[in-house]
Amino acid sequence: MTLLGLLEREPSHGYDLKRVYDEFFGRGKPLPFGQVYATLGRLARDGKVMVGEAEPGDGPDRKRYVITEAGATEFESWLTEPVAPEPSLRTVLFTKVVLALMLGRDAQQYLDAQRAAHLRRMRELTELRRTGPLVDALLADYGLFHLEADLRWIDLTTARLGAIAEVVRS
Numbered sequence: 001m002t003l004l005g006l007l008e009r010e011p012s013h014g015y016d017l018k019r020v021y022d023e024f025f026g027r028g029k030p031l032p033f034g035q036v037y038a039t040l041g042r043l044a045r046d047g048k049v050m051v052g053e054a055e056p057g058d059g060p061d062r063k064r065y066v067i068t069e070a071g072a073t074e075f076e077s078w079l080t081e082p083v084a085p086e087p088s089l090r091t092v093l094f095t096k097v098v099l100a101l102m103l104g105r106d107a108q109q110y111l112d113a114q115r116a117a118h119l120r121r122m123r124e125l126t127e128l129r130r131t132g133p134l135v136d137a138l139l140a141d142y143g144l145f146h147l148e149a150d151l152r153w154i155d156l157t158t159a160r161l162g163a164i165a166e167v168v169r170s
Helices: 001-011 015-022 033-045 068-078 092-102 109-130 134-159 163-170
Strands: 049-055 062-068
Touching: 001 015, 001 033, 001 062, 001 068, 015 033, 033 049, 033 062, 033 068, 062 068, 092 109, 092 134, 092 163, 109 134, 109 163, 134 163
Parallel strands: none
Antiparallel strands: 049 062
């Protein structure tokens, strides 16, 4: 859907789509070229993009991709549909705590280590928010708010460890 959105903005070559994707959406995980072209191939097969004539460039000939009406309609539908509220109630954090308690292990030690990891990541995101461009700051805020909620859960769970252990061991 992101590639369709970028193509709605303007027809582009695969290389340009990857560059813009990585700039805005690929923080820490750039999009592989193979995935870009495989996705564009599926979108073309499904009638959501058209492939223009090959254009000469510095390297191999480049194809310009253009969104079709069907692609624009699907993108618009996706864009206006709310995302399922997160988080999922099946998380690794929750699972580790419950399993540790079920097995008589030290869940407190795990929660302390997790808290420390969250605080480290929060310091990184706070620095990004302070020094990065506005788009990075917006993304950092999103991450910080989620980490803050996790920390509140960690604190509440820590306070309830004894009661939780009794419930899950029975």
